[in-house]
Amino acid sequence: MVEAIVTTGVDALLDLLRTADRIAMADVAVKLRVPLDTIQSWVDFLVEERIIGVEYKFTKPFIYLNRETTVKKETNLLPDLQEIKRAYLQRAREKRIPADQIAPLWDAHVRSELTSVEQFFYDQAQKRGVAETRERKALWDEYVRDVMVRLKG
Helix, strand or coil: CCCCCCHHHHHHHHHHHHCCEEEEEHHHHHHCCCCCHHHHHHHHHHHCCCCEEEEEEECCEEECCCHHHHHHHHHHHHHHHHHHHHHHHHHHHHHCCCHHHHHHHHHHHHHHHCCCCHHHHHHHHHCCCCCCCHHHHHHHHHHHHHHHHHHCC
């Protein structure tokens, strides 16, 4: 069975920016074969979301991938997960679940949530060049272990 991956023009734009330090917006329109006004609307949205940035040389706009924001978003993931854990534990206490049962229920909850993103993880690993299924599975197992260890603290 062949798995199809749907990509958009914005995906193509971001892929292009991953391979270049910065690129003129007009050049992006030519390379992607998309009208400049469409590129401009994509850029406006992505700048607003702080995914990319715009820099001008005289009157010529150049766009670049905002790597700093990407790293910041990834590092802010665990504090959000810790807050989710605190809320989960509070609800468990309010429901008078015995203390010795809360931790196993939390672990089961996290594993269930992780299962919902497992296929996405595999797809992204393959997209990044991890072709062998066993290697992707090993990466997934390592990721799950890492998340579980971090959430125990």
